[in-house]
Amino acid sequence: MKTMRWLSLLLALMMVAAACGGDDDSGTGTDTGTDTETSASGDGGTDSTEAATDDTGDAAGGTTELLTDFGVTDDEIRIGYNAAVTGIFAATVVPIIEATEVYWEWVNDNGGIAGRQVVPVILDNEYDVPKHLENHEIFSGEGPESVVMIGQSSGSPHTAATAQLLVDDDMAAIPLTWYSGWADPEFGANVFEVQATYCVESHNGVSYLAENFGNKIAIISFPGEYGQDGAQGAKLAAEKLGLEIVYDGEGAVVPGSDQTPVITEIVNSGADFVWATINPTTLSEIMGGAVAQGFTGMWSGNAPTYFYELLNSDLAETLDQYYIHSTYVNLWNTTDTPGMTELVEEMRAYRPDAQVSDNYLFGWINGMIVKQILDQAVANGDMTRAGVTQAAREITVDLGGLAPDQTWGGEPNDYIVRETYLYDVDLSKYTPDATVSDDEGGTGFTLIEGPLASDLAQEFDFTGPCFVAE
């Protein structure tokens, strides 16, 4: 028992020490840019000019003459990452954050932004909504971990819970979720969605498959916002293209339950191709089952349906033969666009032993987007939270060919992304356990077409998410 007491005392001391440490930071972190009043304000963005060091907002391109409020000091720019680095999506989010970190290390080694070093402040949201909000409070506050914008907000319900707070705090956020409603200004005015939505992605995928494989389509999906948005997109496309929906399994795939009925329906439907909005685990189960029963149609689906590590399973041959992967970005080392060359080079320089992953693309692209928003804010001479949010509405982000250019000005119909990429699963291009330094290291893909914007996607009129819960 005595040891226990000593342990608790030690723990208590460590906590006290941690508190002191935190305080020291706040002493150095806030001394330059801000002139903080004693009363903490929940929506500090509104009186940002009060706290600014300098009002020479027209000094475009100047390195120090910048309007700032929180998260930007004379030598650093803090960007918040409210990321699910632990929890069920950790395997996806961790490599994304890893690439973002590499991106900022690289930017900082090349002089940073406006003479300042970019500091990514990463807080774990544990894929938990209350924790996400706690982190948001830290980011939107005025302390040593306050930031000028949110570089990544993981998860749909999490981002939705902060959507209004972002507006209140005048902060911009890049979501790591492809919910189709983000483009709706009513819903998340300061949530700057990147890449195509599930619904538009389905339009492109179904158009391509119909052109090449026949006109009988089977649709399967999870219930809920993700699954049914993808399925609705596929249905809309099928209707416009005059396809015959031989099996409508919208919402029929429930993860963790018995998939035999779905498999039977697919096999009996005689579909030319299947459009799936599910996840890799259920895909391998359903596709494995259907192909084993002699189904020979093609398969494709929204991006989260497939993951290259499925090629480690005994389904690899089947996937190679029948699966076409739809996605929003270039995949690891599959193109020689300038963006890809840069990413591969810098990953090799900064993390030579890291394992090859397609998720690096999302992290790297995220870095590029945030950097270009900040560059615009610097050019405007306004690095306040409101200024950065405004800058995001003004620019067109050039992603060096890694993904379609991105913009957020005007009406949603003017700026929603309509291009996606289609990849053929190619077992010969897959090297398990390859590191980024391997020249031949790949995730098993050959580009079929992309950026691809089908006629349907180009005509697509955005009025809100394709699937709305009724």
Added chain:
Amino acid sequence: MTLSVNKGLSGFARLPGSGRKGATLLGRPNLFTSYERESRIFTSTTQKVVAAVIIVVLFLMPFELPVINQIPIIRFLGDGPYLRPVSTTLVYIVAALGLNLLLGVAGQVSIGHAFFMGAGAYAAAFLGGEATSTVYGHGLPIWIWLPGAGVTAAAIGVLIAPVAVRLRGLYLAIVTLGLVFLGIHMGNMDWGRKFAGDPGLGRDFPSLELALWKGQDPIISTADDGRWLWFDVTKAEKIYLVLLCITLFMVVLAKNIIRSRTGRALQAIRDRDVAAEVMGIPEFKYKVIAFALSSFFAGIGGALLASLVGKLPAIEWDLFLSVEFVAILLIGGLGTISGTVLGAIFVVLGPRLIEEVTKWLESQTEATGPVATVADLIVTDGANDFGPVSTATQSPGWPMSIFSWNVVIYGLLIVVFLIFEPLGLYGIWLNIKSYFKRWPFSY
């Protein structure tokens, strides 16, 4: 239920040297000469003073006051970024008190607590939330939706109790486990979405504002910053203070239930249900009461949690949430109010404090001094460094990232606690107390 026991006593022998009936002897605080005195909330003046001081500190914690701001830990718990986890802790305490009544006091195992919390949350949203084209809502004020949440959950508890009363131990646990999955499924069904909103995003919940009736200006508004009495209060501070009042009320309520006739009956059932029945305690009735009371607290807690978060999908009322509450009770100490409170603090704030410690270690690698050397041994922050903690975010492997360590340390702490102190934090607290009581002859 007895809400007050402070009434006149008779029939107890006068003790020599005591002027009052049933008084304790000076220097013998544990000698009680009447049952009513023993079952008081505070059995000694010291306890009263300590409780009063703690309550005052809790109320003044968010403000920059000279003395309170010097108390370690409290100093930063009241600061902006920490106020939300502290508010979450208060809500967890309310819900955990409910499970404590069921599991700790009445001895009925339940891992369906999240279901009742969800029921309360959606009752609150139905009564107090705003209606949209996709969800129900009546916009009623908090004095209707908060009790309404508790009562609805309690009613569901009563409905389920007859099934549960037939089962014991693990079987009961599995039945309540089923409730959690049922609840999430109902929330995702077409009619359930009218209450719960989109399965992926959730719906908006009512905010913690006190108004007389719907549409009227709130008497207590938590929508923006303002000034209460002598203090400027921010939005977050207002929410904290409102939650603190509600939590204190619920703590006193729970304490009074435990020391009432009902509470004693429940404890008798926990200790041996057959014996209790023989003594004339109707087992069925009291098990139903236990479920109702527990669900009432869960419903209130769920409504407060949803309101604090603002927007939640049905999937958030999951098994993990239920398990968290079982953990709160086991870590804090079953059956006691102080244990429940300590457990909630540990479960909600523990991971945050661990984060602070690892963050601080990380920052020390750039400093100089003795801690820096130690920190440098532990933390890896470059290609040619070593140590088990990596500052770079990376996939699981060695060295592990700080985020993975936070999870691992937290898990280890739980294991260590339960092995070395099965009575939980409450047991540790008892040990500390007895150490000082016996001083200087402690061993």
